[in-house]
Amino acid sequence: MLLTSIDPFVQEVERQFDHLTRGSLGWGEGSARGVMPLDGIRRKDDVLLRFDLPGIDPDSIEVTVDRGVLSVSAGRAEELSEDDRPFVRERPMGTFTRRVYLSEHLDSEAVDAAYHNGVLQVRIPVLERARPRKVEIQHGDAKAIRA
Template sequence: MARDNGNAPMLPARRSLFGDMEPITRLRDEVDRLFEDFPVFRFGRSMQMPVPALEMTEAEGAYKVTAELPGIKPEDVEVTVEEGMLCISGEKKEEREEKERGFMLSERSYGAFERRIDLPTGADPSKIKAQFKDGVLKISLPKNEQAQQQKQRIAIEADGR
């Protein structure tokens, strides 16, 4: 064994008091990585629901917000306006049971989400409407009269060559 300037003996690299553990450590790392790649095997870990995708566009008299909420029922979604923000929140609740060849599989999954966006300048919060169909939430944010009248077209001058 190597000695460090006559002090205590140094153990060779890659060895521990229990022998060469590197192959076992690598195997454990690979197994852990395998289980991390498959959400089904994430026992005891909280599985958060992904944040829904939002798209916001501007039309002549209103702003439009679309949120994709697949697998969520309309009664599990809430749209609110608070302190100048539009809030879309909800919860996905899913239960499934399968019986096949003497085996039974029962799964339950729950996940809450919330998205908050600033109300666009000129949106009239008192006239907001929401529709939900086929897992897609569509929200119309009508512009107030003042915002609709503030639009002004600016003339573009061409190069005078």
């Protein structure tokens, strides 16, 4: 597995916090972490992560890697003037962060990212030693084993 979690206690705390946050903000269970849903795709030579970030200013997006943890932060600013009075508010505002724990089989020094049409794509190469390879089978003379 190329994306791993390090500490089960931290995972449980984050899961409980996310559950409480979704409930208090009105986000459903199908919202996949609410504000920043993620798809992870394992390809031959890399892992591709796609984060949905609609309506986000590209200049507010920050991708960092620190000690095997990839963090994506992005912000959506309030778009109301002084005279505006909202009567429905379903779009979350503010700064959002998502963290993904990377395995030691990924090259965290060669991460690249691109943002297009509301989707942030982060590509992380798989280290050469972790790529699938074919093992050659040696052929030799068959010898009978005596018991």
